[in-house]
Amino acid sequence: xxxxxxxRLDDGVLExxxxxxxxxxxxxxxxxxxxxxxxxxxxxPPLGLRRMHPRLAGRARYYAAEYGFAAxxxxxxxxxxxxxxxxxxxxxxxxxxxxxxxxxxxxxxxxALVLPLVARAVPEWRTALDALLALPGIGGPVGYxxxxxxxxxxxxxxxxxxxxxxxxxxxxxxxxxxxxARRVTIPLQVxxxxxxxxxxxQAALDLFDAFGxxxxxxxxxxxxxxxxPHFELDAxxxxxxxxxx
Amino acid sequence: xxxxxxxRLDDGVLExxxxxxxxxxxxxxxxxxxxxxxxxxxxxPPLGLRRMHPRLAGRARYYAAEYGFAAxxxxxxxxxxxxxxxxxxxxxxxxxxxxxxxxxxxxxxxxALVLPLVARAVPEWRTALDALLALPGIGGPVGYxxxxxxxxxxxxxxxxxxxxxxxxxxxxxxxxxxxxARRVTIPLQVxxxxxxxxxxxQAALDLFDAFGxxxxxxxxxxxxxxxxPHFELDAxxxxxxxxxx
Numbered sequence: 065x066x067x068x069x070x071x072r073l074d075d076g077v078l079e080x081x082x083x084x085x086x087x088x089x090x091x092x093x094x095x096x097x098x099x100x101x102x103x104x105x106x107x108x109p110p111l112g113l114r115r116m117h118p119r120l121a122g123r124a125r126y127y128a129a130e131y132g133f134a135a136x137x138x139x140x141x142x143x144x145x146x147x148x149x150x151x152x153x154x155x156x157x158x159x160x161x162x163x164x165x166x167x168x169x170x171x172x173x174x175x176a177l178v179l180p181l182v183a184r185a186v187p188e189w190r191t192a193l194d195a196l197l198a199l200p201g202i203g204g205p206v207g208y209x210x211x212x213x214x215x216x217x218x219x220x221x222x223x224x225x226x227x228x229x230x231x232x233x234x235x236x237x238x239x240x241x242x243x244x245a246r247r248v249t250i251p252l253q254v255x256x257x258x259x260x261x262x263x264x265x266q267a268a269l270d271l272f273d274a275f276g277x278x279x280x281x282x283x284x285x286x287x288x289x290x291x292x293p294h295f296e297l298d299a300x301x302x303x304x305x306x307x308x309x
Numbered sequence: 310x311x312x313x314x315x316x317r318l319d320d321g322v323l324e325x326x327x328x329x330x331x332x333x334x335x336x337x338x339x340x341x342x343x344x345x346x347x348x349x350x351x352x353x354p355p356l357g358l359r360r361m362h363p364r365l366a367g368r369a370r371y372y373a374a375e376y377g378f379a380a381x382x383x384x385x386x387x388x389x390x391x392x393x394x395x396x397x398x399x400x401x402x403x404x405x406x407x408x409x410x411x412x413x414x415x416x417x418x419x420x421a422l423v424l425p426l427v428a429r430a431v432p433e434w435r436t437a438l439d440a441l442l443a444l445p446g447i448g449g450p451v452g453y454x455x456x457x458x459x460x461x462x463x464x465x466x467x468x469x470x471x472x473x474x475x476x477x478x479x480x481x482x483x484x485x486x487x488x489x490a491r492r493v494t495i496p497l498q499v500x501x502x503x504x505x506x507x508x509x510x511q512a513a514l515d516l517f518d519a520f521g522x523x524x525x526x527x528x529x530x531x532x533x534x535x536x537x538p539h540f541e542l543d544a545x546x547x548x549x550x551x552x553x554x
Contacts, residue, residue, distance in 0.1 A: 258518070258527075269514070272529070273503070279538070282503075282529035284517070293524070295551060299544065306540060 100203025
């Protein structure tokens with residue numbers, strides 16, 4: 065892990081940009097911590113870290129400043145400055161075309177869009193986890209939160225260091241991931257925007273139903289995809305505080 | 310309002326039992342308060358205050374001790390030591406018979422069970438509100454929370470002093486109350502037990518959908534009717550803290 069920039073922020077949080085095997089990432093840590101900080105991995109849609117930075121930093125700095133958590137994220141394959149691959153570009157184009165035509169998004173498009181992304185991203189997040197947990201001041205346990213819920217589902221199934229997850233049921237989910245959701249057993253808190261334009265409400269409820277976890281909570285709020293109420297930030301932090309401490 | 314007993318509890322909460330026009334009630338207040346305490350009315354199923362006391366006191370004392378709220382409840386018509394009336398007894402017997410036979414509960418039974426209870430209870434809660442807000446140390450604004458969601462819906466529609474409500478979507482709701490739910494506009498937090506034996510999940514989701522409020526949040530948790538997780542107590546308190554302060 066190679067730190068490329070470091071910034072002390074006015075809320076007592078240290079923000080470090082890094083690269084790891086050519087993948088850019090960001091780490092936020094509380095400057096003062098008495099014990100190793102639990103770590104939250106912050107997922108995001110494949111729109112590029114630079115564009116997502118304000119939203120991600122807002123969440124991460126709140127976790128670090130208010131709850132003493134470390135938080136980190138990495139660039140997704142095919143996003144930001146990372147190389148595209150032809151099949152993903154094709155799937156994105158197919159999705160755009162379907163949405164512009166007002167057509168339902170066929171399962172094949174969803175599979176082509178999401179499954180290769182999950183397959184490529186998950187090993188990268190696990191490698192990042194190795195490197196992050198090796199840093200001084202960061203300890204387990206680990207939580208995962210955020211978008212591309214399919215990446216979160218796969219991580220929750222395969223990565224035993226992740227002990228709790230906060231998902232956002234706001235993206236297209238391949239049918240195969242519903243089966244994988246049954247194998248998730250860690251505590252979950254799932255956000256659902258009741259009037260999400262790009263997401264089918266019943267499918268999101270079915271996905272919540274499918275999770276195998278004994279402790280799972282759905283927080284459904286009125287409003288569209290980007291309208292998650294501000295108070296859910298603290299509700300998420302408190303969920304992690306229950307499980308990561 | 311006539312106080313019949315008064316007890317200082319070890320968490321710094323004062324519990325007073327009272328009667329008001331022949332109706333028993335209980336009031337919990339924080340002993341030390343710098344300003345008039347916001348008030349939460351705590352609803353409950355028609356099982357009698359004495360039987361419900363441990364659960365109600367658990368909630369009320371947490372609100373008072375941790376958040377400085379006052380909390381109060383009154384006996385429902387036809388419950389505890391209050392006089393029964395024949396139609397309600399008949400409706401309860403019809404419900405029992407349907408449940409024991411494993412039959413669906415017909416709309417006429419739900420209507421006969423709930424609508425007269427709402428019609429009788431709501432004016433009593435409003436009268437209690439008058440008396441409670443006249444006490445020193447208790448000020449507005451007021452929240453309502455708890456069971457018999459139909460009573461809560463009617464109160465939210467007709468009582469302007471109630472500015473936020475936490476509902477439990479765990480009881481039978483007459484069809485007419487779905488229409489009334491559209492007229493509710495105050496912020497809501499609604500609890501739903503995902504596997505509630507006595508409550509239809511889809512009906513509960515439809516009711517959440519029907520509420521007219523711009524801010525409404527559904528907290529759905531795995532488990533049966535009595536399995537609401539302990540952490541929802543604090544989530545409810547924080548909802549009221551946002552709206553009553």
